[in-house]
Amino acid sequence: MDQAVLTVHKLCKSFKRTPIIEDISFEVNKGEIMAILGPNGAGKSTTIRNIMGIMYPDEGEITFHQYGKAIPKHRIGYLPEERGLYKKVTVMDILLYFADLKDYPMNKARERATYYLNKFGLEGKEKVKVEELSKGMGQKVQFIASIIHEPDLLILDEPFSGLDPVSQDVFKQEISTLANSGMAILLSSHQMNMVEELCDRLLLIHKGQRVVSGTMGEIKQQYANYKCVIRGNNELTTLQYIDGVVRVEGSEQSATLYLEQDVHIPSWLPLLPRELDIQELVIDRISLHEIFVDIATDKKLMKVGDDDAQ
Numbered sequence: 412m413d414q415a416v417l418t419v420h421k422l423c424k425s426f427k428r429t430p431i432i433e434d435i436s437f438e439v440n441k442g443e444i445m446a447i448l449g450p451n452g453a454g455k456s457t458t459i460r461n462i463m464g465i466m467y468p469d470e471g472e473i474t475f476h477q478y479g480k481a482i483p484k485h486r487i488g489y490l491p492e493e494r495g496l497y498k499k500v501t502v503m504d505i506l507l508y509f510a511d512l513k514d515y516p517m518n519k520a521r522e523r524a525t526y527y528l529n530k531f532g533l534e535g536k537e538k539v540k541v542e543e544l545s546k547g548m549g550q551k552v553q554f555i556a557s558i559i560h561e562p563d564l565l566i567l568d569e570p571f572s573g574l575d576p577v578s579q580d581v582f583k584q585e586i587s588t589l590a591n592s593g594m595a596i597l598l599s600s601h602q603m604n605m606v607e608e609l610c611d612r613l614l615l616i617h618k619g620q621r622v623v624s625g626t627m628g629e630i631k632q633q634y635a636n637y638k639c640v641i642r643g644n645n646e647l648t649t650l651q652y653i654d655g656v657v658r659v660e661g662s663e664q665s666a667t668l669y670l671e672q673d674v675h676i677p678s679w680l681p682l683l684p685r686e687l688d689i690q691e692l693v694i695d696r697i698s699l700h701e702i703f704v705d706i707a708t709d710k711k712l713m714k715v716g717d718d719d720a721q
């Protein structure tokens with residue numbers, strides 16, 4: 412049975428009477444990685460800031476199950492979108508400071524700080540001032556600061572932005588390890604590949620509204636239709652009129668045919684005209700990235716408001 416750590420219920424928030432978040436609901440369970448996805452300006456950070464009590468919802472409820480409505484600051488870790496640490500302080504001092512803010516024992520904090528600094532390739536940086544770190548190093552220190560006190564719930568606003576691919580992988584692995592140890596994790600991102608590989612469930616919002624939500628498996632099954640890439644010299648209009656094709660993108664040399672939902676591939680393949688020039692043919696499901704782009708660019712009419720995916 413899933414154990415909910417955080418529930419957001421029918422959250423609404425407007426700025427100057429303009430609705431920014433409309434009726435957003437989701438849960439984050441123990442040991443689970445939940446992602447809020449959405450294009451720039453979708454309302455991801457606003458949702459997180461309402462959870463963190465940085466701003467207040469106009470409507471809706473936020474519940475921290477074991478702790479009720481009050482934000483259990485000692486049990487939450489938070490990596491804000493606005494990065495920044497006190498510049499003149501050393502790395503170890505800043506980490507101990509954050510632990511102290513959460514009343515975490517100093518000896519344990521020092522141990523954990525050393526462990527994570529080593530893990531993130533920052534060994535020997537304990538006495539270096541924050542201002543001397545590179546941007547990525549600073550982000551790693553800030554990440555450590557968010558988990559130093561062993562929170563039950565970790566909220567990461569765009570954790571991968573500004574990191575090189577190696578550091579992204581280090582973060583990804585660590586987030587996964589933390590979830591396996593029982594932490595409930597909510598993260599926002601627009602890096603689809605990361606979310607696809609890392610997260611158990613996701614909520615895709617667009618213009619402040621839920622567009623898609625569910626487990627990765629449910630979302631792929633429901634929205635990730637097949638696509639067929641054909642390399643060869645073919646007229647795009649010929650391809651467009653093949654049964655089961657929703658739209659065609661690409662060039663006459665390499666075209667991508669997006670297929671209708673529920674197309675049965677063995678039945679569809681014989682529908683390809685015999686005169687097609689096929690040098691290469693690949694059939695695959697569309698990726699989360701493509702689902703996201705389709706929605707963000709309003710290419711596909713998604714089922715807004717369907718409750719069966721959650």
Ligand SMILES: Nc1ncnc2c1ncn2[C@@H]1O[C@H](COP(=O)(O)OP(=O)(O)OP(=O)(O)O)[C@@H](O)[C@H]1O
Nearest residue numbers: 426431449450451452453454455456457458492601
């Ligand atoms: N304090 C504020 N006052 C007025 N409008 C705001 C405020 N904060 C956010 N907004 C608006 O709310 C919308 C959502 O912003 P938000 O930062 O939540 O988006 P986001 O999904 O996190 O985007 P990004 O991926 O670009 O960080 C935007 O249109 C933004 O301009």
